[in-house]
Each structure stands twice: as C-alpha cells, then as structure tokens.
Amino acid sequence: MATEIAPHESYLPSPQLTPREGDLFNIDAGLTEEERAVRDSVRRFVDEKVLPIIGKHYVEGTFPKHLIAEMGELGVFGANLPEEYGCAGLNNVQYGLIMQELERGDSGIRSFASVQGALVMYPIYAFGSEEQKRHWLPKMATGEVIGCFGLTEPDYGSNPAGMITVAREQADGSWVLNGAKMWITNGSQAHVSVVWAKTVRHGETEVGDERTIRGFVVPTDTPGFRARDQKGKLSLRASDTSELILEDVKLPADAILPKSGGLKSPLMCLTQARYGISWGALGAAIACFEEAVSYSKNRVMFDKPIGAFQIQQVRLADMLTEIVKGQLLSLHLGRCKDLGTFTPQMVSLAKRNNVNIATDIAREARRLLGGNGILAEYASMRHMANLESVYTYEGTHDVHSLILGQAITGHSAFK
Amino acid sequence: MATEIAPHESYLPSPQLTPREGDLFNIDAGLTEEERAVRDSVRRFVDEKVLPIIGKHYVEGTFPKHLIAEMGELGVFGANLPEEYGCAGLNNVQYGLIMQELERGDSGIRSFASVQGALVMYPIYAFGSEEQKRHWLPKMATGEVIGCFGLTEPDYGSNPAGMITVAREQADGSWVLNGAKMWITNGSQAHVSVVWAKTVRHGETEVGDERTIRGFVVPTDTPGFRARDQKGKLSLRASDTSELILEDVKLPADAILPKSGGLKSPLMCLTQARYGISWGALGAAIACFEEAVSYSKNRVMFDKPIGAFQIQQVRLADMLTEIVKGQLLSLHLGRCKDLGTFTPQMVSLAKRNNVNIATDIAREARRLLGGNGILAEYASMRHMANLESVYTYEGTHDVHSLILGQAITGHSAFK
Amino acid sequence: MATEIAPHESYLPSPQLTPREGDLFNIDAGLTEEERAVRDSVRRFVDEKVLPIIGKHYVEGTFPKHLIAEMGELGVFGANLPEEYGCAGLNNVQYGLIMQELERGDSGIRSFASVQGALVMYPIYAFGSEEQKRHWLPKMATGEVIGCFGLTEPDYGSNPAGMITVAREQADGSWVLNGAKMWITNGSQAHVSVVWAKTVRHGETEVGDERTIRGFVVPTDTPGFRARDQKGKLSLRASDTSELILEDVKLPADAILPKSGGLKSPLMCLTQARYGISWGALGAAIACFEEAVSYSKNRVMFDKPIGAFQIQQVRLADMLTEIVKGQLLSLHLGRCKDLGTFTPQMVSLAKRNNVNIATDIAREARRLLGGNGILAEYASMRHMANLESVYTYEGTHDVHSLILGQAITGHSAFK
C-alpha cells in the first residue's frame, strides 16, 4: 500500500481536545484555535447585544440599526476580504463561523452582513477598479456606508437570465438605467447599490442576452432611484426588504464595474453569499437546538423533565445529528474554498441542505416548547419563520435540487 | 482577533485536488494519498472479485468462502491493529475506508470482516494475554482462523446486561460455560469464538450482575459447543448467521481474556464494530447511488434518459447529499479516533445516521430502477434488504437514539 | 355469503354526482345536499367577509370583532346544539364543515367559534342546569355573549390532572376561587368564563385529586377576575389569547355546573373541540392548497407555469392526497359521532393527523409561492404559523400519539 505522505497533514483534529460541553461530536476539533477565537468573539456580541433586543425588533418589524457600527468594529463585514481595504482578512472558515454566530441571533442580522459583504463588497472587490475599491470598501467594512444588491426582478426570481433592467450607454460614455428590482435586503437604508442590468452600447437599439449583463455602483441618492419597503412580511421581520425602482437613473461612465461581464458575475456573488448562508442557517439551527435542550431539561411534565421522555429524546437526537452533519459540510466547503478547490455545485449542496435541516430543526424545537414555542420571547418560532425566507432566497431549494441533478446526471431539467 | 496557530495544520484538504469525477463534494480532498491508495486497492478487489459473484451467493444463501484468503492477503482483517501481530497497522480512516469498500460489495462481506477484526481480533488484542495475542492474531489476520463473537442472547438483544450465559469457575481454576447466543455472524464456520459470560467464582453460588462479565476464547471444537445456522433469512443472505449453544463447555483457566472486566469490555468491542459499520453503510449507499446514476443516464423513457426528469434529479440530489454528509461524519470520527478524542456517543451518532440514510438511499435507488430494481442482477434491492439487518444489529436505531438523548439531556430514557 | 341488508343503506354516495371542479376525489359524493348547502353558505361568508380583511388583522394582532354578530346570524356558534336553546340543531358533519370553512379563513376565527361552541356552550348544555342553559345559550348562539374556557394552567399544559386552581365552598354554599389559567382564547373579550377548579367542600381543608374537579360559570366582571393578554405571539395573531387570574373570586352556589364531575367533564369538552379542530385544520390546508394551485397555474418561470414542472406537481399531488384522506377521516368520525359510536381515541387520531398534515401542506404551499409566500397578502404563511398553535393546543401531537399508543398496546407510556 502507498506510503507517501500528503503535502498537508490533512484533516487532523487538534489532539488535545476532548469535546467541549454541548459539542457532542467534537466539531471544535476541526477548528484552529484562531478560528474558535473569532467565533467566540462574535458569539459574545450576539449573546450580549442581539439576543436581548431582537425579539422586540422582530415583533415591531424593525432592523436594529444601532448594531451596525459595532458589527463593523468586530470586523464582520467582508471579513474574508484583504486588510488593505480595511477588511479583516480572515479565512473562509472564520468568515463562515461569523455568519453562523450572527444568524444564531437572527437571520435578518446575518442577511444584513451577507448583503454588505458578499453581495456588495465582494463584487466591488472582484469586479471593481482600484479606485472603486479604495473608495467604497473601507467605509463599508466599518458600516459607515451600507450597501444593497439589485439583481432579482419581480417576474424572474429564479431565472436571472430573464432580466429586464437595462443600462443604455450614452454618447458620452455615461449610462442611463431603467428597471425594477425586488426582495432587496437593506434596500431602503442603503447608501449604495450594486445594480445589475443588461447593457446596450451606444449605437445599438436591441437589448441583448445575458452576456451583456454588467454591474453598476449606484449611490442611492442618485435622481430616479427609489426604494420602497415591502410590507406585510411574516418572516425576516427584523430586516428591511424593499423594491427598487430605477427611472432614468443617470450614472457616470465609471459607475460600471469594469471587470464584471455577463450573468456569471452576479452568479459569482451569489456563490459567495450562499456559502455564508450555509453557515448562517446552522447558527439558526443551533439557537433552536440549544433552546430546546435547555427547555427540555427545565420543563417538568408528569413529574419529569420532558427531556427524560423518549419522544423528546428522539427529537433532540435528530436535531443534533443534522446540525453536526451540516457543520461538517460547511467546514469541508470552507477548507476547499480556501484552497480554491470548491465548486458552485458544492455550495448548492451545502446551502440547500443546511437551510432545509434548519427549517426542520426550528419547527421541531418550537414544538418541543409547547405553547411557549409561539412566543417571541423564545427564539425558535422566529427562526422557523425567518428560515422560510432563507429557504427561498439565493436559489430556492428546488433550484439547487436541479443544479445538483444536472451535476449528477449531466442533464439540465430546469425547463 | 487571535493569531495563534493551532498545533496541527488542522483540517487542510490537499490543495492540488480538483474533485474527481463522481466525487461531487470533493471528499477526496479530506484524505491523504495513502488513504486513497488503500481504498482504491480494496475497491479493485470488490469490483473484480465480489461484484461478479455476490448476487448468486445472495440468492442461494451462501457466504463466498473462497474470498477469505484473498481478503487476508489484502490486509483487511484487523487492519488497524499493529504489524507486530501480523496486522496492517493502518490508521482508523484507512480501516474505515476498507469497511466502506467491502460493504460496497455486500453487507455480508463487510460483516465478516467486522466480526473477524473488531469483535474477535480487537478483544484478543485489547483484553488478551501476550500469549493469546501471539497465538491467535497472526492466523486471524490471514483468514486462516475464522472467529465469531458471542454476546447477544435470545431474550436480551438490546440489553446485554441481562445476560444469562454463565461461566462457573472450578476448583482447579478451569471454567465451565453454559448458555445460548443468537444472531452470531460466522457462527457455523468459525474456528474460535469470543464468548461473553457472567462469571461465578469458585465457592460462590449466586450469579452476579453485569460487573462479573468476562470474555473467553473458545475453540469451536470444544465439546459442548454447537452452532446451528438460522434459516429463512431475508437479509444478509450472503452471510452465515447462527445460534450458539454452550452445554457444559469446559475451558482451561487461560481461556479467559485476562484484561476483560465487566460489561464495559464487550461494549468497547461494539464501539469498534460500530465505527466500522458507520463507514460500511456508506459503501452500500454508494453502490446504490452509483447504480442509480448509471441507470438514470441509460434508461430512456418518454424519449429522454430518466435522469433528465426533475423527479429523478431530486431523488439523486437527496441521495448524494446524504452520502456526502455521512462520509464527513465518519471521516471526522476517524480523525478523532486516531487522536483519542472520540466518544462512544459519537460512534452512536454516526452508526445511527449512516445506516439510516443508507436504508433510504437503497430504497430510492431500487425505486428509480423500476421493475429491474427487484432483480438480484442489480445491487440496490440486495443492499436494501441487507441494511435492515445493519439497522438492527450493533445497537438498533432506537437504542442509539436513546444513547444520544441521554448524552444531550443527561437523562436516561431506556426504561 | 351473507345477504342481509344493513339497516342503513350505508355509505352510499349520491349517485348523480360527478366530481365538482377541484373536488378531485369526489368528496362531495359523501355529503348530503343539505350538508353541502351549510358548507357553501359559510364558505361565502368567509370569502366575502373574512378573506379581504384577515391579513391586516393578523399583521396588526387584532381579532376582527365586527364579524361576531354575523357569525351568530349564520348559526355557527354551538351549531350542533338544539334549536330549543337558540342553536342551529345541525348534525355533526354540518358542524364540522362549518369549522372547516371558518378555518379556511383563519385558525383564529375558527378558534373563536370552537371556544364559544365546544368549550363554553357545550359544557353549559351538557353539565348545566336548565336555568343555566336558558340563561346563557341563546345569547351565546347569537354572539351577544362571548365565552372563554379556563382549564389550562401554566405548569400543567399537557397534564390537567395537576390542576392547582381551587374552589373552596363557604359555609353558605357559595364558592371562592383562586388560581391562574393560561392560553385562554377569547380571554380578554369574554363576558363569561367556564372555569375548572378542584373543589374543597366546606369543612375540608386538603385539596383532593382530579375527581374533585368541577366547572363554574364565572361572569368576567366578577371582582377578583382579571384577564391579561399574552403578548408577542407569532401565531394566531388574529385571536386574543390571555392569562386569567382569579383572586378570591366569590361565586354564588348556583355558579357550579351541577352535572360536571371530575376531570372527565372538561375532557369531554376537549373531545368536542378536538372534533371540530380535525375539520378546521383541513380548512386551513384547503386554503393553502387552493392558493398553491392557483399560483402554480399563473406564475411563469422558464417560460412555463410552474405547475407544469414535475417538482411542483409532486408537491401538489402530495398535498391533495393528504387533504382527501383527512376529509374522509373527519367525515367518518362525524358519521360515527352522530350515531354515538365514536370514541375519544378516534378524535385523537383525526386531530393529530389532520393538524399535522395541515402544517406540512401550509409549509409546502408557502414554498411553492417562493418569495411571495412570506407576505401576508397571501394566506399560506399565516396558516403555517397559525397551525403551530393548533398543533400544540387541545392535546399536543405527542400527547395524542400516546393516547393512540395506549389504545393500541394497552400500555400507558405517559410517564
């Protein structure tokens, strides 16, 4: 049998670690001390600043804006982007752990950070000019500038190639944008929006196909740009969701992201965001699981803590198992992402699975809590409702099924 | 944020690896080259020697004995035990990968190896005298001597503490065993059996509790020892399963495993075996998944390969997702086992999950195959039937639920 | 073979009926024309009066009080009680169909009617004096008087035998009540409450066991009686839920329900209510299914209505199947209830199943709706949230599992 040693001492958990209390599958053994430290600092922030106030914000339907500056200080925005642009320069596992901890607070908080980092800072970083990067990234890292991401359109939720928004190039090289975007997180509070549009070059008249799609950096105070909050949400209530309307929005020539090109560019952003969601959903699941465990130990019925009954033990064992598997998925994905050996299909698998199991865990936790489980003073039902948004956004569960199906069989079944 | 480096360069996948075809989540990135080499050599053996003949053996209800010697040469028996006793001295991940590949052939083949290695060689290694080790292990590593494990009793399948078999010490220090064991893999072809019994010391009359349990090495030609094959199995048909009857079986004083003591000792053996099962069940699942993928690409219905239909893509995506998660569970468990930071509860989680998802995958693969799926010339239904045994043995699914429930809540709900 | 004819021309669907559009399993064939007429009249009321306003009430957390009088006119309160007390005198299938249609509007609306009819009017009818019946029932049938039902206590949600509230008989035969009740639908708007308490007869000091439980009719303006709305509900938001506090509430001797006796009496009320819930949950499920079907036909993605894709067809087929089965359960139960051949265990089976499948259907409908599915202008997510309360109240899912388990095995596994 082969005896060669792999270049890296591949996949060796820290030997000193016996499982931490509650870490029943010793997941920590797969993390470096540095990674655990990042996670723990965000965990403290969430415990101290988010959990005490999030229920009230959720019921009232408001985003807790006062947390933005502190999140910026913690370094959570665009945390895996380089320090030279004011970012934390962390690896992708650390970035993922941050998302996990934020969503342990609320999916709305994590969504804010995902949009800011993966959907606005990332494309500016990846597709922007050096000037754009220097201008926007440091202020976004601190939270001074808030961003939003304009891709989804009312009639093309799962099919961005069908985009209608158009950017027409003017004779002087400047641009005029028209269109509408929907389901835009942070839309009404953003200072800047990365808007995706089909571009029509000066002299052309026909709108082209998805290959003409380019990104634009649009300050939200540009005339013709409007955001309108979507009302009546029964999910992600501690998050702002808006429609964007662009009517003859005039932009200078340098508003375009120069290295963006084709639908592939926004899809690369989605891959970044989905990666973070795969971690974030686990945070929501962990919050529910921990709430359920605690409740099961304290709530007495028929003279025993309910955690001593078989039915609840099965429920909890199933929750734990799914969380652990989701953690190992995201961790493996993060390692591969750091090494450049990951694929969008791997991200689809992790996003689809982790959000799905989180919705089940939230529901089962809520049920274990009995009547109390419907109250905002507990977290499980809030997470259960939030996760329905997460299930649908950034590629619905079904869309990811078909992405995986195509990867497996070689056949597209979208149409 | 913290900057200290963890002692091991923990969990870094091999950077050069882009995913191998079919390895859609790049699991190979988590393995060393040496580990992949071990896996691939057993895979070849299974492809060449097991798959062509196993369906016939299954239908006829016979174990393919002619494979034993070659398995011995490959080093699969007790592969994680030291070379000084004639074993392969592999790490636990390599050991697990061997189990995976063997069960990709058939659960009966893997069961043979599990019993030989984890349930007979391991207790001799862990609890035996140096003499016992030197006598038995090398011949068992080659397959020259076949072993079986006598723990389970007819009325105490999930409750070994209720054991009835008794070993009474005689005045001269020798032993006399009486009792019956059931569901004994390899029982009728074994040369040696490790039998667990409650011991009654000379001079005592009362049978004690589970603390008196000790292991005995019993050559199967000892007078009073009989094995009787269990008939009418609809699962694990390519494996021998027997009842053992012990009537006044006289053993010398040195037949006892000197370091065994209490129920804990056989439970440690079960932990070894369950660890291997967690990998093995994945092998069965992989076999079914690969058969289903292949079938879905080739079987045409309504003018398309059925793999191009959404319903089958969802089925395949779900299978893949569960396999990948199971692999990461067992891999993490193996790493922790190598480092000594694993717990029996972790093994319970992995065994319970991996067997459970394998039963679902086998069923869904069979269904994707349509009418052909009921034939022994395909593998899926054979695996589906086999896995029901695996679901039940070495701790039923329910028992592992309660082990996990106890770990989570601190309360026992067994009774 | 036997040739005798059964006394009733048992179970013959109306022969003229081809399935109505949307009634894909021809459930209507199992209903009389009279029953369909009752259903259709309540359906119209819900379509015209409830659906246009319920989303707003839900978001704002208010019960639509203006509907009470019209519901009274329609005869929905205590509809299966006799006409001599001002009620509609309908059979139990008609009663069930009313519950179905009301909950097609909202679980909060149906809950109001369930409490009024099954939990307040029913016990007054079943356990009350003729005077009590004549005094309360006609005004409750019209909705002029609103009732609530005080059984559940903070620490004994699933174990009413553990009740703490006590009614102490005074020397003059009058009563003094002390205690607290929780999760009381209609609590803050009720004029009258049926409160259950352990009774201590004059001269006794010790509080007895569940056999001493009796019901009391308590006008809510009695001094010492207070109701406090429970805040922060994320479910049943268009319904009032309160805590009741009873501090030295003095009641005359004739406040007791004379024929009530022991825990069995409130359990009989729960059986009535659960029967209605089994129908009601189907109404919520039907609302979600119909919304999903309609959406699937109109929402275009990848150039087809999404209802033309296999994934959505499977989703819809599963929903339909579960609804149809639930309808047949409740219908059979209603027939048996009319004939006096039903058991509480049958009600447990139907309540448990129908609520459970409704929660799944609501969730899947929401998911089919994509992003729109989180908005209150659609019904599915509102139902999804509501049904979590319904899953928990009137015997949680788990409690009904154990009721059925006991009926099947003869063993109690509650403790």
Added chain:
Amino acid sequence: MATEIAPHESYLPSPQLTPREGDLFNIDAGLTEEERAVRDSVRRFVDEKVLPIIGKHYVEGTFPKHLIAEMGELGVFGANLPEEYGCAGLNNVQYGLIMQELERGDSGIRSFASVQGALVMYPIYAFGSEEQKRHWLPKMATGEVIGCFGLTEPDYGSNPAGMITVAREQADGSWVLNGAKMWITNGSQAHVSVVWAKTVRHGETEVGDERTIRGFVVPTDTPGFRARDQKGKLSLRASDTSELILEDVKLPADAILPKSGGLKSPLMCLTQARYGISWGALGAAIACFEEAVSYSKNRVMFDKPIGAFQIQQVRLADMLTEIVKGQLLSLHLGRCKDLGTFTPQMVSLAKRNNVNIATDIAREARRLLGGNGILAEYASMRHMANLESVYTYEGTHDVHSLILGQAITGHSAFK
C-alpha cells in the same frame, strides 16, 4: 339553511356498531353486514390456508398452486363480474375487501387474483364477444383456466404507447403476432393470455400509433408462444413472473377482442387492477401492523413489553393512522365505483397512497421486530420486499404523481 334530503341516506354508518377489537377507527361501521361477511370468509381462508405455508413458498420462490381451486370456490376470481358468467356478482367494496384479505396473506397471492380477474377476465368481459365470454369466464372463475396479461414491454415499462409488439392481419382475416412482453405475472402457468398489440390491417405496411392497439385472446399452447420465468427476484418470490416471446404466433380472426380499441382499452384494465391494488396494499399493511402490535405486547426488553415504550407507541400510532386513512380512501373509491362516479385519477390517488404507506408500514413493523424481523417466519419483511414490486407495477409511484399533477394543474409533465 337547506333542508332537502339527499336521495340516498348517504354515508350513514351502521348505528349498532361499537368498534370491534382492533378496529380502532370503527372502519367496520362503514361496511354492510354482507360486506363484512365476504371479508371474513376470505380472511379465514387466508388464516387457515395461506399463512401457514406462504413463508416457505416465498423462500423457495414458488407459487402455491394448490390454492387456486379453493380460491375459485371462494369466488375471488373476477368477483365483481356477473353471476351469469359464473362469477360472484359482488359489489366493488366486496371485491376490494377480498383483495385486502388476499394480500394480507401475500402480495403474490393477490397479484394472481388481480391478474386473473382484473386483467384477463375483465377485458374478456368488457371487450369480448358473447362467445368469448361464455367460453372463458366460467372456467376462469373456478380457476380451471389461468390467465395472464401481456401489455408491458421491456423498453416501455411506464409508456405503453411505445409498444412494439405487432399483430399483422392476413389476407384471410387471421392474425400473426410478433413481439415480447415482460414482467408477466402468471406467465409460465397460464393457459390463456390477453396480449395487446399494434394492429396492421391487411394491405397496410406501416405500424400505426397507439390508436391501433387491440387485445387478443391467445391460448398459451399456440405455436410460437413461449414464456420464460424471470430469475433472481428479491420480491414477489411466491409468484411467477415471466417474459413472453411471440414469434409468428398465428391466431384465427376471432381471437381479437372485438370491442377493444386503442390504448384506452388496456388502460381500462389497469384501472380495474389498480383499484384492487389500492385495497390489497392495505392488506399487507394490516398484516404488518397486527404482527407489530402482537410483538410489541409480547416482547419484553428492559423489563417491559416494548409496546409500553414511547418510541414504539409513536411507530404504532403512525402505522394505524395511515392504515385507517387508506381504508377510507379505498372505501370511498369503491362506493363511487359502484355508482359510476369515479375517475381513473381517483384510482391513481388511492393506488399511489396506499402502496406507499404500506411500504413504510412494512418497514417500520420489521424494525419494531428487531432481529426477528429479518426472518421469513415473520411476515413483515416479506411484505416489505413484496411491496416494492407493487410500488412499481401498474403505474409506478412517480407516474401516478404526474397523473395527479396533471389533474390538478391541467398541465402534462410526463415529458
């Protein structure tokens, strides 16, 4: 509210009935005494003649031919066809109950009866000449003549429109058949086969489309007709399954079924058979449930019957619930079938659901039985394996999903 009385005293359960022991949802209340009598007589036959011998036949892979004559005497073959052709002239509920009881024995026994009655006798009855009916039906009713049904072809399992078998009309009006059929129950023991083929009229050369399909009555001793048993089945082992090969099979002009015309004709046969399967699968489920209940009461573990543990109670409660719902589905379907108000889509719903739940119930029953659950001396695993065939044949689960999806949405998603 409406007061008109429905024409039939629709859906009134027999009032005298309190639930029979084990009939926990009082399903018997929905049956006439005559219907219960038919069921009970077949139940006795199965208890006395089938259960004692079926395990052995299953293991050995043989059909118990000695039962055929007695089944004929009992009147189970074509039991819903008229007495004038020697049949029992029962209603469709009685017919369904017979299928339920036969499959309580084994799916192979019920399959034999389904093929004989619904797939051979029915098309002769529905599409045959008076002469054909008088010739074949009485002998088939007694079992003297055994039939098989040749529709399915190797490459068109779920798409019979793709049929390749051709019947070419000769100048003298006689026919020559060529082709192959697969998965033919009773194929090797049949005396007569109803074979479906695309017909090419004398003078034509091109094979037409599905509108040319006609049925032929083919005595199996006709030269050129061969049947070959399919080997290696891991399901339906107590049933013969064959391939048919037709090489220049010459048939007289009157071998054609005169009223058959187009694919619709064999599909009508499938609807008959599927109706019976919907009942039959319940029989298998009932057998497993009853075995599990009995085992749960007798098997002691940790000092209690396992039926006293919550985990097993949940398992049993779920089984019971699904069986009861399936029974109500089939009963309602049978009532509508008797009245002529049923549709093929209703049959799809019931077949799909009932087989599906039966596969789950069989699996869970097997699991409850622990190690014993893999033995042929118990019934559950045999049923579990059998039901996989039933899941696939007569329209796979997936095909019925799409039939329902089309009924719901109006869109075909087969291609």
